[in-house]
Amino acid sequence: MRNCKSFYIWTEDRYGVKFFDCLLKRIERELGVEISQHRKVQSTMGDGVMDSKIVKLARAGWIRHDCVIFIRDGDRKQKKIYEKLNKKISDLPKENNKHAVIIVFDKAIESDWLKKGTGGQLPDNYDKAELPDYANKVDINLLREDANFIKFVSAVDP
DSSP: OOOOSSEEEEESOTTHHHHHHHHHHHHHHHHOOOOOSSEEEEEOSSHHHHHHHHHHHHHHHHTTOSEEEEEEOOTTOHHHHHHHHHHHHHTSOOOTTOEEEEEEOSSOHIIIIIHHHHTSOOOTTOOGGGHHHHTTTSOHHHHTTOHHHHHHHHHHOO
16 A cells, blocks of 8 residues: 555554554564654444444544554454455545555454464463553564555555
């Protein structure tokens, strides 16, 4: 994509806000990507809000940003969820180079990026509230071949 000069990230997980803030800083520092400072990360506080209000969320994001990025767990229904969300926003009129990017994990961010990025399993006592801490623990090099990670980096790279 490489044309989002500003972006608004909607994540279903409230702990994802800090996670993606930290991850963006690491991507800048470690991958040399000059990510726009005109960005916002916000939680929809659950997948139901994202699924039912994706059109409103996209329009709200496009008020001040070029790109809206939706990040959602797939709960093993990745393709079906992606197609449903994409169908809802694909016909929206996009003025002045506005874009929407949808990233749906196969299961969840923990199984898709955290386990892969740490080279193994999460502790048995892993708590969702620990998600922001893992932004600094994952090895970005282990994620470089992941299709969703590639899509994410491409979306935030102006």
